[in-house]
Amino acid sequence: MSTLLKPNHIGRKISRIRELKDMKQEALAQALGTNQQAISAMENSENVDEEKLIQVAKALGVSVEAIKNFSEEAIFNIIGNTINNNDNASMNSNIQYQPTFNPLDKVVELYERLVQAEKDKVEYLEKLLKGR
Secondary structure, eight states: OOTTTOTTOHHHHHHHHHHHTTOOHHHHHHHHTSOHHHHHHHHTOSOOOHHHHHHHHHHHTSOHHHHHTOOHHHHHHHHHHHHHHHHHHHHHHHHHOOOSSOHHHHHHHHHHHHHHHHHHHHHHHHHHHHTO
């Protein structure tokens, strides 16, 4: 059942937070000192005792309240707003961006530095060979 039908399904909320953090059940199990099957059972449970919930929250790097109040709809709204704000910001910055240097000059400068580094390396190696 989805969190839409069971808004207080704590196990499903734990599962979604774990997935959003790109964490596998095995990793959470290891952090809690248990096995993957126990995590699966917990994520299928509508309720989780408070002590276990505190441990899970710590392992996931979130607060107990974050788990209890987790809402996929809220996450999607946050992500959507962030993407829209970033798109607008990047569009504005692309319009206003005027480089104060010639990019070709920067490439030449980098090439010259690389050539000098190679010369220095050859000189160093020649000194090592002469010292033998």
